[in-house]
Amino acid sequence: MKRLIDLHVHLDGSLPYETVHKLMKKEGLPAKTDTELYPLLSVPEDCRDLNEYLEKFDFPLQLMQSAGNIEQIVYDLLTVQRAEGLVYTEIRFAPQLHCQQGLTQAAVVEAAVAGLRRFEKEQYSCTCTETTPELHAGLILCAMRGAGNEEANLETVRVAAKYLGKGVVALDLAGAEALFPTRDFEDVFSLARELEVPFTIHAGEAAGPDSIRTALAFGARRIGHGVRALEDAALVKELAEKQIPLECCPTSNLNTKMFPDMAHYPIRALLEAGVKATVNTDNMTVSDTTESKEFVKLEQAIGLTAAEEKQLLLNAADAIFGGEDEKARLRKLIAEM
Numbered sequence: 001m002k003r004l005i006d007l008h009v010h011l012d013g014s015l016p017y018e019t020v021h022k023l024m025k026k027e028g029l030p031a032k033t034d035t036e037l038y039p040l041l042s043v044p045e046d047c048r049d050l051n052e053y054l055e056k057f058d059f060p061l062q063l064m065q066s067a068g069n070i071e072q073i074v075y076d077l078l079t080v081q082r083a084e085g086l087v088y089t090e091i092r093f094a095p096q097l098h099c100q101q102g103l104t105q106a107a108v109v110e111a112a113v114a115g116l117r118r119f120e121k122e123q124y125s126c127t128c129t130e131t132t133p134e135l136h137a138g139l140i141l142c143a144m145r146g147a148g149n150e151e152a153n154l155e156t157v158r159v160a161a162k163y164l165g166k167g168v169v170a171l172d173l174a175g176a177e178a179l180f181p182t183r184d185f186e187d188v189f190s191l192a193r194e195l196e197v198p199f200t201i202h203a204g205e206a207a208g209p210d211s212i213r214t215a216l217a218f219g220a221r222r223i224g225h226g227v228r229a230l231e232d233a234a235l236v237k238e239l240a241e242k243q244i245p246l247e248c249c250p251t252s253n254l255n256t257k258m259f260p261d262m263a264h265y266p267i268r269a270l271l272e273a274g275v276k277a278t279v280n281t282d283n284m285t286v287s288d289t290t291e292s293k294e295f296v297k298l299e300q301a302i303g304l305t306a307a308e309e310k311q312l313l314l315n316a317a318d319a320i321f322g323g324e325d326e327k328a329r330l331r332k333l334i335a336e337m
């Protein structure tokens with residue numbers, strides 16, 4: 001079995017179908033079949049654009065407004081990821097999107113941490129053999145691009161600082177990059193630097209190289225997506241020299257029409273340029289994908305080799321927001337593959 005790592009997976013875009021059925025029943029909503037749920041949760045193969053993609057978060061978010069549901073979703077997602085062969089993951093979500101029914105951002109994070117702890121406890125109480133190593137996980141809190149949510153974003157940073165090392169590993173900035181440029185979020189990241197919260201930033205997805213340069217200037221340790229760095233040779237060189245990991249999400253980028261097909265996905269160009277590229281799912285349910293499917297698609301479309309796959313996994317091991325002990329554990333697991 002492969003030992004996989006997913007560093008960029010959004011909780012609200014990755015609710016397992018089983019979990020959605022369970023929570024709909026709990027909430028007293030009329031039951032739907034998987035086929036009926038599909039248009040609410042996942043994009044079709046011929047997804048039109050980013051707008052159609054973003055619509056698929058509306059329904060899941062309705063189910064993510066109570067502590068009990070959030071705890072259950074984190075637990076279920078980790079269970080699915082472990083069954084798939086993941087040995088490490090960093091799951092992200094924006095606490096401010098889960099406060100519609102009175103939860104505070106801190107309460108949202110506590111619920112997610114409780115789901116993580118329940119998973120860990122049950123995992124440790126079972127015997128993990130060499131073929132099914134433990135899945136270790138951390139949470140990344142997303143501030144949101146937008147207008148009028150400045151205070152909510154600063155609260156996200158403060159909550160991240162409070163729970164850093166207690167389930168939370170980092171901060172992120174998500175949302176519509178083309179409408180709300182990275183440079184407008186200086187306040188968020190100066191507070192993150194002050195409170196010593198490490199961060200990644202979604203950049204170079206809907207906007208170009210300038211957005212990535214701004215993220216680097218803010219002090220981002222990683223870049224979410226970042227594939228548009230390839231439009232700027234000097235930036236690619238800088239990313240390679242500074243060993244800044246890129247959290248690449250192939251299927252998601254095809255869904256939002258950044259590339260026409262997987263054969264055009266530039267993962268090999270990034271590796272050949274010496275960039276620390278990694279492969280991630282972004283949204284398992286919205287994009288109807290898994291970490292292993294991402295690798296299979298790249299194998300089929302561009303003939304991704306075993307050596308390239310190993311390099312991508314080693315890059316991910318180096319890129320985690322976890323500590324050196326965890327990196328060493330992951331490198332050993334990958335070497336044994």
Ligand SMILES: [Zn+2]
Pocket residue numbers: 008010174202224282
């Ligand atoms: Zn993302």
